[in-house]
Amino acid sequence: MEEKILDILEEVCEDSDVRDDLDMDLFEEDLLDSLAFAELLVAIEDQLGVVIAPSEVTRDDMNTANKIIQMVQSKAN
């Protein structure tokens, strides 16, 4: 699961740096924005079957790779 999410993130952010530091703030580093975030949610739904609505989470809940992994895992269970 973790590996798959990192693959998705790498594709959405168009940058392999996301793997280097899993606690990096992706919004602050300009790797994620509103558009990329929507793409991320679609990819998570398509590839992992986990549905997260755009208004369900705040940016602070999903601004690092680790937090995204945690969120998806908790929703999957």
Added chain:
Amino acid sequence: MSFFSGAPFFGAVFIIAMLALFLGYTERPLKWLNVVTSILVVGFVLVEKPKQLFFFLMFYIIELVLVKGYLKIRTEKGRQVVTYRIAVFLSIVPLILCKAGEVVCLYHIKWFQFVGISYLTFRCVQMIIESYDGVIKEIKVLDFTIFLLFFPTFSCGPIDRSRRFVEDFHKVYKRQEYLELFGIGLEKIFLGLVYKNVIATLFFQIMGELAKETMVEKFIHIYSYGFYMFFDFAGYSLMAIGVAYMLGIKVPENFKKPFLSVDMKDFWARWHISLSEWFRDFIFSRFIMLSMKKKWFPTRLFGASVGFIINMSVMGLWHGPSVHYILYGLYHGVLLALTEIYQKKSKFYKRNKKKKVYRFVSWFITFQLVMFGFLIFSGQLSTY
């Protein structure tokens, strides 16, 4: 009585704040104070024009039935796209009727024209959307009522989210925590007063006394209007947030130094934030997600551009069915789309975006674009 102006309103706020302070200091719930004072204040404001009060009550009943009714259907029948779309559409019908009354040929329609309907509609629609998402599982009548009626944000926001609001509403604070909240609230109210009643007034006076004859005068006029808009609205928002804090509700911020924005996307992350985030979460993101799933557009960038233009056009239209509001929305939609294309495609941007000189130039251009946007918004473009 009207919101955030005049002695009756501020007198009422003073008494309410004292009562809140007593309850907060003695670690009692603020819940019922919120309910009673909101009913009273909103009632006093609307009753001055009984027709407003009547339409507000109609609106309240319609939306309550829709929100509760849709949630029941959603719980029993699951995610059905058709019922969901019907519910969303019906919930914005009162707003459509209200705005239709502002169109020249429909002046005789005077339905649902009451203070705050534009903002109240957001709160109802989002509850239906979040019910569809499965994020909202229960809506109590009391929670729904106070979420709509909460008097500091009733007429002009900031636009809160129901789940966040309800959590605060039921919270009983510890003395220290409440006093801190009260202090922050007080500070915000004073800052808001200075913004709105001192600085905004000053810019308004400059605009009034200046003839628009020479180029320089025209420029000063345009910039003064931009600053006036900011200090007036940001001041109002600060006061609303401040009073809400005193009542134990941490309403979200609305402005974050918008004139320091370095590009248009940055601007919308700093200007009328609760509105732009509402549009982001309930229109833009959903449009992008749907268009990706259905493969409507050949490229992501193309889809994003269409998304920005639709999103901002709806935002413009929401202000009112006038040409200048629609133009204002389109203007910002096109600028956001162009910004997105430029930032994704330009190697020059990627190489230079972190350099100081680049950021300064980018800030300068953004500032002019923002000011020109206000000029469109003012509906006075043709007079320059």
